[in-house]
Amino acid sequence: MVLVVDVGNTRIKCAVYELDILKATFVFTENEVENNLKNILISYPKVTDLIVSSVAKALTFDLQTISNDLNIHFVSNLDSFPFENKYTTPKTLGVDRMILAAGATLLFPGKNRLIIDAGTCVTYDFVDEYDNYWGGAISPGLRLRYASLHQFTAKLPLLSLEEPSGIVGNSTNQSIHSGVVNGLICEIDGFIERFKQQNENFTIILTGGDAVFLAKRLKNTIFANSNFLLESLNQFFQYKIKND
Numbered sequence: 334m335v336l337v338v339d340v341g342n343t344r345i346k347c348a349v350y351e352l353d354i355l356k357a358t359f360v361f362t363e364n365e366v367e368n369n370l371k372n373i374l375i376s377y378p379k380v381t382d383l384i385v386s387s388v389a390k391a392l393t394f395d396l397q398t399i400s401n402d403l404n405i406h407f408v409s410n411l412d413s414f415p416f417e418n419k420y421t422t423p424k425t426l427g428v429d430r431m432i433l434a435a436g437a438t439l440l441f442p443g444k445n446r447l448i449i450d451a452g453t454c455v456t457y458d459f460v461d462e463y464d465n466y467w468g469g470a471i472s473p474g475l476r477l478r479y480a481s482l483h484q485f486t487a488k489l490p491l492l493s494l495e496e497p498s499g500i501v502g503n504s505t506n507q508s509i510h511s512g513v514v515n516g517l518i519c520e521i522d523g524f525i526e527r528f529k530q531q532n533e534n535f536t537i538i539l540t541g542g543d544a545v546f547l548a549k550r551l552k553n554t555i556f557a558n559s560n561f562l563l564e565s566l567n568q569f570f571q572y573k574i575k576n577d
């Protein structure tokens with residue numbers, strides 16, 4: 334069994350897999366990480382391997398201290414990935430984006446793949462049908478958009494996510510909701526439109542903390558798979574075992 338750990342910018346998500354079978358998922362914050370991981374390992378004593386993708390600052394404790402007999406692997410840009418990396422600054426590419434690209438490469442072979450991860454940031458990543466990874470785009474996620482409107486102005490309140498009443502916001506709050514929510518939906522619809530015009534034989538994957546909320550509101554029918562990063566970590570782990 335493997336415990337996959339996604340240390341995101343805001344939260345930590347993990348899952349236990351037995352080969353391709355998802356046994357359990359967990360979400361917690363950084364200060365709870367040590368206790369949570371210990372408890373997961375007590376509940377799942379058959380876990381032999383831990384695979385960690387982190388885009389956050391270093392964890393405040395040493396993972397190795399939670400168990401002596403675990404194999405712990407931190408994904409890094411130095412690993413070998415199942416795609417050809419065409420990014421011009423591969424050393425600064427986020428490992429979360431590399432894992433998403435790896436998962437899409439392994440799970441949807443022979444397709445032009447667009448992975449949209451709507452988390453703290455929204456990332457767009459493109460892997461072509463020949464398994465070349467080209468990069469994509471980074472923009473602010475929903476919560477970040479609300480927070481930055483408040484933080485960088487004098488007058489705008491800090492609001493939390495709410496369905497806008499329409500495109501035309503008729504108050505300060507409604508204008509903010511429309512700008513943030515409708516703005517991101519138009520952005521994602523726009524990226525998808527361009528991608529579809531330029532590529533045949535494609536697949537689009539939508540994931541991240543806001544995926545379910547956004548999927549229902551997009552013009553294109555795209556199913557949200559909130560666990561795609563965790564699934565991709567599991568796929569990457571199996572790929573590593575085969576190729577090491």
Ligand SMILES: Nc1ncnc2c1ncn2[C@@H]1O[C@H](COP(=O)(O)OP(=O)(O)OP(=O)(O)O)[C@@H](O)[C@H]1O
Pocket residue numbers: 340341342343344345388429451452453454474475476477494541542543
């Ligand atoms: N408890 C929560 N804390 C923070 N964000 C949440 C929470 N529940 C839902 N969300 C939504 O999820 C989004 C953050 O997504 P996610 O949890 O995937 O981010 P993350 O942990 O920073 O991961 P990543 O760094 O991979 O984007 C926010 O924009 C927010 O709207």
Ligand SMILES: CC(C)(CO)[C@@H](O)C(=O)NCCC(=O)O
Pocket residue numbers: 342388425426427428429430454456471
């Ligand atoms: C864009 C984020 C913050 C998304 O989590 C992460 O992938 C990251 O820190 N990336 C580094 C920059 C890059 O991917 O080019």
Ligand SMILES: [K+]
Pocket residue numbers: 450451452453454455456541
């Ligand atoms: K993200």
